[in-house]
Amino acid sequence: MAERMQLCNLSENNFEQCTKCSICTTVCPVAAVTTDYPGPKQAGPDGERYRLKDPAYYDKALKLCLNCKRCEVACPSGVHIADIIQRARMKASEGHRASLRDTMLANTDLLGTMANLVAPIANATLGLKPTKLVMDSVMAIDKNRTFPAYSRQKFTTWFKRHAAKDQDAYPNHVSYFHGCYVNYNFPKLGQDLVKVMNAIGYGVHLLDKEQCCGVALIANGLYKQAKRQGRVNVASIRKAVNMDHHTVLTTSSSCTFNLRDEYPAMLDLDNSDIRDGISLATRFIYNLVDEEKVKLVFKQDYKRRIAYHTACHMQRMGWQLYSIELLRMIPGLDLQVLEQECCGISGTYGFKKENYERSQAIGSILFKHIENAHVEAVATDCETCKWQIEMSTGLPVENPVSVLADALDVEATRKANNLTD
Amino acid sequence: MATNEIYNKEYDVIIVGGGATGAGTARDCALRGLSVLLVERNDYSTGATGRNHGLMHSGARYAVTDGESASECISENMILRRIARHCVEETDGLFITLPEDDLQYQQTFVEACQRAGIRADVIDPDEARRLEPAVNPALIGAVRVPDASIDPFRLTVANLLDARLHGAATLNYHEVEGLIINQDRVQGVKLLNKLNGEHVEVHSRVVVNAAGIWGQRIAQQAGVNISMFPARGALLIFGHRVNNMVINRCRKPANADILVPDDTVCVIGTTSDRIPIETVDDMRVTREEVDVLLNEGVKIAPSLASTRIIRAYAGVRPLVASDNDPSGRSISRGIICLDHAKRDGLEGFITITGGKMMTYRLMGEIATNAVCAKLGNTAPCVTAQQPLPGSGEGYDDQRDTTKRYSFGQRAAIGRHGSLAARIEKDNDIAGALVCECEGVTVGEIKYAMHQLHVHNLVNLRRRTRIGMGTCQGKLCSCRAASLMGEINGNVKAAQEDLAAFLDERWKGMRPVAWGDTLREAQLTAAIYEGLCGLDMAVDLKGKEDVQ
Numbered sequence: 001m002a003e004r005m006q007l008c009n010l011s012e013n014n015f016e017q018c019t020k021c022s023i024c025t026t027v028c029p030v031a032a033v034t035t036d037y038p039g040p041k042q043a044g045p046d047g048e049r050y051r052l053k054d055p056a057y058y059d060k061a062l063k064l065c066l067n068c069k070r071c072e073v074a075c076p077s078g079v080h081i082a083d084i085i086q087r088a089r090m091k092a093s094e095g096h097r098a099s100l101r102d103t104m105l106a107n108t109d110l111l112g113t114m115a116n117l118v119a120p121i122a123n124a125t126l127g128l129k130p131t132k133l134v135m136d137s138v139m140a141i142d143k144n145r146t147f148p149a150y151s152r153q154k155f156t157t158w159f160k161r162h163a164a165k166d167q168d169a170y171p172n173h174v175s176y177f178h179g180c181y182v183n184y185n186f187p188k189l190g191q192d193l194v195k196v197m198n199a200i201g202y203g204v205h206l207l208d209k210e211q212c213c214g215v216a217l218i219a220n221g222l223y224k225q226a227k228r229q230g231r232v233n234v235a236s237i238r239k240a241v242n243m244d245h246h247t248v249l250t251t252s253s254s255c256t257f258n259l260r261d262e263y264p265a266m267l268d269l270d271n272s273d274i275r276d277g278i279s280l281a282t283r284f285i286y287n288l289v290d291e292e293k294v295k296l297v298f299k300q301d302y303k304r305r306i307a308y309h310t311a312c313h314m315q316r317m318g319w320q321l322y323s324i325e326l327l328r329m330i331p332g333l334d335l336q337v338l339e340q341e342c343c344g345i346s347g348t349y350g351f352k353k354e355n356y357e358r359s360q361a362i363g364s365i366l367f368k369h370i371e372n373a374h375v376e377a378v379a380t381d382c383e384t385c386k387w388q389i390e391m392s393t394g395l396p397v398e399n400p401v402s403v404l405a406d407a408l409d410v411e412a413t414r415k416a417n418n419l420t421d
Numbered sequence: 422m423a424t425n426e427i428y429n430k431e432y433d434v435i436i437v438g439g440g441a442t443g444a445g446t447a448r449d450c451a452l453r454g455l456s457v458l459l460v461e462r463n464d465y466s467t468g469a470t471g472r473n474h475g476l477m478h479s480g481a482r483y484a485v486t487d488g489e490s491a492s493e494c495i496s497e498n499m500i501l502r503r504i505a506r507h508c509v510e511e512t513d514g515l516f517i518t519l520p521e522d523d524l525q526y527q528q529t530f531v532e533a534c535q536r537a538g539i540r541a542d543v544i545d546p547d548e549a550r551r552l553e554p555a556v557n558p559a560l561i562g563a564v565r566v567p568d569a570s571i572d573p574f575r576l577t578v579a580n581l582l583d584a585r586l587h588g589a590a591t592l593n594y595h596e597v598e599g600l601i602i603n604q605d606r607v608q609g610v611k612l613l614n615k616l617n618g619e620h621v622e623v624h625s626r627v628v629v630n631a632a633g634i635w636g637q638r639i640a641q642q643a644g645v646n647i648s649m650f651p652a653r654g655a656l657l658i659f660g661h662r663v664n665n666m667v668i669n670r671c672r673k674p675a676n677a678d679i680l681v682p683d684d685t686v687c688v689i690g691t692t693s694d695r696i697p698i699e700t701v702d703d704m705r706v707t708r709e710e711v712d713v714l715l716n717e718g719v720k721i722a723p724s725l726a727s728t729r730i731i732r733a734y735a736g737v738r739p740l741v742a743s744d745n746d747p748s749g750r751s752i753s754r755g756i757i758c759l760d761h762a763k764r765d766g767l768e769g770f771i772t773i774t775g776g777k778m779m780t781y782r783l784m785g786e787i788a789t790n791a792v793c794a795k796l797g798n799t800a801p802c803v804t805a806q807q808p809l810p811g812s813g814e815g816y817d818d819q820r821d822t823t824k825r826y827s828f829g830q831r832a833a834i835g836r837h838g839s840l841a842a843r844i845e846k847d848n849d850i851a852g853a854l855v856c857e858c859e860g861v862t863v864g865e866i867k868y869a870m871h872q873l874h875v876h877n878l879v880n881l882r883r884r885t886r887i888g889m890g891t892c893q894g895k896l897c898s899c900r901a902a903s904l905m906g907e908i909n910g911n912v913k914a915a916q917e918d919l920a921a922f923l924d925e926r927w928k929g930m931r932p933v934a935w936g937d938t939l940r941e942a943q944l945t946a947a948i949y950e951g952l953c954g955l956d957m958a959v960d961l962k963g964k965e966d967v968q
Contacts, residue, residue, distance in 0.1 A: 009715055009725075009726055009727070009728075009730060009935070009936065010727065010935075010936045010937075011660070011727060011728060011729040011936060011937050012727035012728075013660075013661070013727070013728060013729065015661075016660050016661065016728070016729040016891065016937055017937055018891070019892070019937065019940050019941045019944050020857075020858070020891065020892035020895050020896055020941070020944075021944060022896065035849050035853070038828065038854060038857070041857065042828075042854065042857040045891075046857045046858050046890070046891070047828065048661070049660070049661040049662075049685045049686075049858065049890070049891065050685055050828070050832065050860065052661050052662050052685075053661075053662050053665075053682075053684065053685050056822045056831070057828065057831055057832070059827065059828040060825070061827070061828070077940075
């Protein structure tokens with residue numbers, strides 16, 4: 001009898017599985033730089049007990065959480081600490097409208113659509129000192145931040161005009177979730193992906209409908225909008241995965257993490273049937289090479305020394321090894337793998353005036369490591385890490401897919417994979 | 422006041438027992454202008470006061486079986502909502518009928534409540550499920566009553582604070598070794614100071630025996646016989662609140678039929694077993710008791726089956742046999758006040774017993790009336806009108822939810838009411854969390870140490886909730902011991918205290934040590950024994966159990 005009760009009473013409450021070992025707090029980049037934040041253990045599982053007693057115990061310090069998920073990676077008990085914190089923020093924000101600044105920062109696609117139309121003006125204006133000062137004082141977007149430049153032509157426009165018609169000719173096929181950054185700011189990354197995939201015999205296709213994955217919407221409290229957009233994306237990905245039997249590739253670690261893990265955890269969107277069909281491009285390519293399904297041939301004269309930075313969400317997925325090992329296949333590349341540290345930007349977090357100093361303090365360890373690595377460029381799978389590292393170290397930052405595209409001998413690779421013109 | 426000064430004074434009244442009843446009596450006596458000393462052999466609220474459900478009864482539970490107790494409860498319930506706002510959470514309660522229960526009983530119950538003056542609204546089961554999502558969804562009937570949740574530690578301390586504000590002296594860790602009796606008159610108490618081993622005598626005109634179940638021994642020391650019938654009850658504490666209303670079973674009182682939301686946790690209880698008086702100091706909970714509590718608890722709230730249990734504890738109800746029936750067949754749950762001059766021919770000695778934590782104030786009033794009658798004091802009782810310290814002026818201001826308080830500050834306001842304003846908070850150190858589970862800051866610990874008679878970590882726990890959260894002292898006890906060692910300038914004592922505290926925490930975890938609670942305990946042991954070698958540094962054998 002006694003034994004039976006012990007077997008049947010086991011906690012199903014994830015936050016109760018915390019044994020208060022505090023490892024999460026030791027790896028929290030925010031707790032490391034400020035005493036204003038009590039750390040993930042207290043903000044997460046500890047605070048949750050009080051919030052269950054009375055929601056008034058919600059502590060505004062939870063806004064300082066970056067949602068970098070390093071706590072979850074460190075937790076030996078499998079507690080979804082950052083999810084608990086995000087959920088609490090979500091609950092506390094109910095009935096409150098997001099500020100204009102947060103709404104603007106969160107709507108990366110809306111902002112991108114408008115800016116694309118007037119890209120030269122937008123780029124010039126956003127870079128001007130008076131504009132920055134106005135944004136700083138009126139919008140509370142820190143004046144030290146540089147907005148990523150907007151492209152004159154969207155990736156999708158380029159794709160439809162220059163690439164779409166050739167894709168059906170390839171023996172294999174994938175779909176591509178390009179994300180806002182590729183579409184509005186940096187179409188070259190999308191072009192690089194098409195170049196690499198085509199070279200190994202894969203045609204690339206866009207989804208029926210793609211909307212911003214919503215990672216910034218979630219971070220800024222616009223959950224309803226995030227869920228609306230999420231539904232559209234899940235439907236499109238479902239068609240690609242289940243009907244067309246495509247793997248849906250991505251080139252942004254944050255979009256990937258959001259589509260796979262935050263949709264069910266934060267937005268209650270069921271993606272269980274398609275989650276395995278979403279993959280970062282580097283992981284997909286690495287697996288093809290590893291299984292000897294495709295071959296990569298690199299330029300003879302290629303020679304570079306670059307560092308690889310593991311984005312926090314990349315580490316949460318445990319996928320950095322795919323990018324690293326893929327880059328290590330390039331014979332002329334001297335790859336310095338940096339110890340995992342948070343860069344401090346965390347999407348839109350570092351753009352906000354109130355977070356700027358903390359953001360830079362968090363990133364300072366990483367910047368020091370990069371400086372000591374003596375490299376000509378940094379590779380990372382996250383675009384916001386890219387902005388932060390470029391701004392803070394002056395070094396160019398590239399996506400591993402772009403590094404690969406640059407190093408690849410396209411003609412030789414096509415031949416090695418038996419592709420004829 | 423220095424301890425020696427306290428010893429050397431002569432008092433109108435000495436109160437034996439630092440539970441809610443003793444504290445309430447001390448407050449009432451002090452408010453009526455008597456000079457008062459309260460003595461407690463352990464810490465305040467270590468007996469039945471600190472070992473119950475934390476339920477502020479509406480009286481509904483007693484309505485069918487004991488109308489008088491029910492009336493007392495509802496009247497005191499309404500008074501405590503006014504005078505002890507910072508100790509009370511106005512949750513309301515449900516009496517639910519499950520398919521296995523007789524729905525006819527609901528009618529009997531509601532009528533009995535109405536007779537006792539307790540508001541009892543029959544509500545639709547759907548409405549009950551909406552009000553309290555944790556309730557067993559299979560319920561077929563529900564009645565809403567004005568039950569509430571109350572913190573007995575806070576309540577006792579608030580009464581002691583008010584007593585002291587009005588001139589009373591209070592001593593914990595002072596055990597009564599005997600009474601000073603001169604011919605047929607009690608004239609004071611012989612005390613052992615357990616902190617330093619000193620024996621002293623303190624004189625008074627009247628002695629009030631408010632020692633709960635231990636009152637039988639005190640009476641024996643006066644050569645007077647009272648027949649106590651200890652009824653033991655065990656309870657389980659769950660790691661967080663699953664319910665926000667008190668949930669009772671609507672049937673004749675039985676095992677484990679009340680689930681109370683207490684602060685950050687919820688508590689299921691109790692069992693009820695008659696035990697011999699010799700065993701009242703053994704508070705260990707058995708596996709069988711745990712099984713009964715859990716089995717019955719899941720019938721009230723099914724989610725308890727998959728909620729972490731952090732602790733088990735037991736208490737002893739001080740039931741008293743009626744004087745005309747010493748066999749114990751007719752046991753009263755009502756308040757008993759014995760003037761031993763009338764009953765036994767012994768002047769200057771009064772016993773106040775029976776009753777419930779819930780009716781402590783009324784017990785205090787009755788005892789004080791008896792004391793005043795002896796001393797010719799005619800001042801009226803004001804304890805029902807005057808708010809306790811913490812619930813008076815400044816209470817609403819502190820509770821203002823629109824104000825920006827840190828987590829630790831808000832938690833402290835929840836515990837100390839308006840007195841939280843006295844807690845230092847304006848610097849990083851004072852605001853730093855010592856206990857992360859319960860939000861206890863350095864400032865709150867200093868306040869407790871300086872204002873609330875704290876001698877060790879267990880005392881500190883009762884004043885602040887430190888170590889009462891999920892980790893049961895894993896992180897906070899070391900920090901708090903270090904702070905106390907620093908303030909008291911005695912590192913060795915702090916080290917021993919730390920070991921004793923962790924031992925005390927483990928005792929309550931042991932009966933429920935499986936799953937996550939066992940993992941928690943193992944990590945604590947690994948840190949303090951394996952890593953820090955605390956078991957090598959401190960020998961706990963022979964140390965008196967502070968519990």
